[in-house]
Amino acid sequence: MAERRYGTQAAPTETTIRSGDWEFRDLENEVFTRVLFVDVDLTETLAGGTTFEECSFRGVRFNCAVLTDSAFVNCTFTRCAFFDATFSGCKLTGSMFDGNTFGALKVTGGDWSFAGFPGADLRGSKFTGVRMREVDFTGARLEKAELRDCDLSASWFHQAELAECDLRGSDLNVLNLDTARFRSAIIDPAQAAAVAGAFGFDVR
Secondary structure, three states: OOOOHHHOOOOOOOEEEEOOEOOOOEEEOOEEEOEEEEOOEOOOOEEEOOEEEOOEEEOOEOOOOEEEOOEEEOOEEEOOEOOOOEEEOOEOOOOEEEOOEOOOOEEEOOEOOOOEOOOOEOOOOEEEOOEOOOOEOOOOEOOOOEEEOOEOOOOEOOOOEOOOOEOOOOOHHHOOOOOOEOOOOEOOHHHHHHHHHHOOOOOO
């Protein structure tokens, strides 16, 4: 299990849902608190306004799920699948991801601050207009991913792979240019000036 940033421990769960077949189930405005979901199939689930607080997900399949204006606050995701999942306007503050698959994940808007993706394979994932303050991307693979117009304030990118990652519109001041690998990453002219300044160039 990857450690949460600052060593914060996950909250203990109080109830368990195991191997429930929730495929195609719509979750509208439901609330789950400190629930452990084990091997539950949420494939193609539609969730609108649903709240999961301090829940744990183990081996849960979110493939092709569409999650809108929902919240996963201080949740833990372990060995879950997010292939082609869509999060729109969702809140995932303080959530931790460990050993998950994210192929073609799409995130638009919302707040993912304080989330943890250490060592995550996020290649090809798309984050657009997302608040991602103090997110842990340590050792994450972000090749050909998109982090467009995101607030990345105080996020960690130590040893992250950012080759061909589209970073346009996002704040690059958080990148440690000595440790993050960003060959052929895509940036805009204003960001290019910021990067040049970080390397000590006098941009005029």
